[in-house]
Amino acid sequence: MTILLNGDTTTLDARELTVRGVLAAKGWSFPLIIVQVNGTVIPRDSWDTAPVRDGDRMDALHLVSGG
């Protein structure tokens, strides 16, 4: 499938993945990430079930401390 990941066209070797599957495929293991799929936030307790499909737009935004 091909998705728009953080604004970049990205092809992943699967027909469909979960949010966690996409993060794992990219090797992203930052402790705190906000994930949005097609502009809708996916809370972390749904990452194992929320699907990401061909044509979707997924953004992963990395949070670090400091304010």
Add this chain to the structure above:
Amino acid sequence: MNARIREQARSLLSARRVGLAGAGGLGSNCAAALARAGVGHLVLADFDRVSPDNLDRQFFFLEQVGRLKVDALAENLRRIDAGLDLTTLPERLDAQRAVAAFADCDVVVEALDDADAKAMLIEALLADRPGRPVVAASGIAGWGASGQLAVRKSGSLVVIGDENLGVDGSHPPMAPRVGAVACLQANEVLEILLGPMEEAGA
């Protein structure tokens, strides 16, 4: 600049309400920029008190050490605009309280310190009201590297910073970089409330 456009912008902003979660380095400086720009209603939430260490980057003054940040900030903002409508919440907001506290806000600025708290707040606000803009910050520590400060947009979420450098022993929070991100947050709030600026020569 056309005086009429300035007055139109200030008139529009005077009717808008912006929430600030956190009144530290980001929140206090962002609030000052919003107040100067003419935003009429601000909701300020922070449980903390002003400490001497805060004065290196936060919009507070020596004689305010020991006071609640929301009270000290309200006082400073009213010295900019005596007519500001301010709601002060001297409390640590959990997800449920944050949703209620900012229910009437057109935009919420995430200006918390701790990364876990940032994630909790952003997820709660976006899940509660999809489409209502949230302007967050991530990666403001240290100095220099101005070009690494990015503005990333995803749906109704804006994240400003380098998304890399957390505050730690090697990367202290310092006034210029913290203030730059705070003002970029205020700048994004203005674009959300006023719409994109007309291009020069358009």
